Amino acid sequence: MELRTLRYFVAVAEERHFGRAAARLHMSQPPLSRAIKQLETDVGAVLLLRSAAGVTLTPAGEALLAEARALLGQADRARARVATAAGAPTLTVxxxxxxxxxxxxxxxxxxxxxxxxxxxxxxxxxxxxxxxxxxxxxxxxxxxxxxxxxxxxxxxxLRADPVGAVLRADDPLAGRGRLALADLAGRRWFRFPDGTDPVWQAYWHGGEPREGPVVRAVQECLQAVLWNGTVGLMPLGHRPPGELVVVPLADMAxxxxxxxxxxxxxxxxxxxxxxxxxxxx
CATH class of the missing domain: 3.40.190.10 (Periplasmic binding protein-like II)
Known part of the structure; x- marks a missing residue:
């Protein structure tokens, strides 16, 4: 397995969509699809289930995603140390x-x-x-x-961005001009894994422990709302897909x-x- 192919796989797994992953990787979709097919051949397992709506990970895909993230992290650390030792003018952002x-x-x-x-x-x-x-x-x-x-x-x-609740467009609350956190009481939220920075987690969970699907990437958040009707928070400047809306929250900093x-x-x-x-x- 090449690191480049693992990066491709992680992008598709996080975006849950070949088109979005290709845009993120600044490449066209056909070679990305071929690379993932070859990766599946190399590991001897189906990693992604493809559909018109996007892709979902198989159990084998979930296992490879965790390993791929760890391997890519190690490669990034090695690259940074070599660049530092060589004195090359680089900046990692x-x-x-x-x-x-x-x-x-x-x-x-x-x-x-x-x-x-x-x-x-x-x-x-x-x-x-x-x-x-x-x-x-x-x-x-x-x-x-x-x-x-x-x-x-x-x-x-750099800038302060107001946030709102991201909801399905057919949610009963979606037509409101403004919401409060109390309006979302009792709802299932997308949430971050245990061990995530507690300050960060508390803010994006609206200051309370939440129950709902665990997410890691922006697209996973959106898909959790689309498929499960869960709720969560998003900066108002972000535009979700047409099936979703973001309603301003009056009591969120x-x-x-x-x-x-x-x-x-x-x-x-x-x-x-x-x-x-x-x-x-």
Whole structure:
């Protein structure tokens, strides 16, 4: 198994859709499908069940997903250590899985113009680690959102985003102009795995323990609402598929979009400065 193929598989598994995974990987869909077929041949098991709505993981796929994430994490750590030892001008940026943000696009353009000799490596992370690998030393700087445990990190707010409840369009509450958390009492929520940062988890669970399907990626959150009628929270600036709506919550504090780092370097300092300007433009 090649690391590249494992990255392809993780993208499809997290997006639950070949088209979205191909867009995330900046490639066309046919070679992605062929790569996954070859991977299934290599491991001798069906990993994904395909349908018009997307894909679901088989038990073998679930097992490989956990192993693939661990292997890719090890590879990222090795790559970062080698680059550091070689003194190459690189910057590894962690980006949370929900960050299809115009501010990030502006930042990429500006950073490339000002640092054309720097190789920027991007590490997409799922929703279980809001620091995007900062504490594990997998990235130099993170574009993410709060709140989360900031111990040992420097965190700079870029923008504050109001949040709302994401619901099926046919949900009885979907037509309301505004909701309160009390309106969602007794409902099943999508929730993050045990062991996720407690500050982060408490915020996105609306300040209370929740029951419902466990999710790791943005698409898993949306699919949990679509298929199971569960509820959860989402920044209002995000546009879900047409079958879902986001209704503003009156009693939830905004979620800040932030840039965060553990160790300051000239490249990180410049990145943070440019990020502040790009997100507030």
């Amino acid at each position: 962690g980006i949370l899985g929900d960050s299809a943000d115009p501010g990030a696009t502006r930042l990429a353009d500006t950073y490339r113009r000002q640092h054309p000799d720097v190789e920027v490596r991007v590490r997409d992370t799922d929703l279980t680690d809001p620091t995007c690998g900062l504490r594990a030393g997998l990235v130099d700087v993170a574009l993410t959102r709060g709140p989360f445990d900031e111990t040992g990190l420097t965190v700079r707010e 905004p979620s800040p979009a932030v840039v965060a780092w553990k160790t300051v370097t000239p490249l990180v300092r410049s990145f943070a400065r440019l990020a502040t300007a790009a997100y507030r433009a």
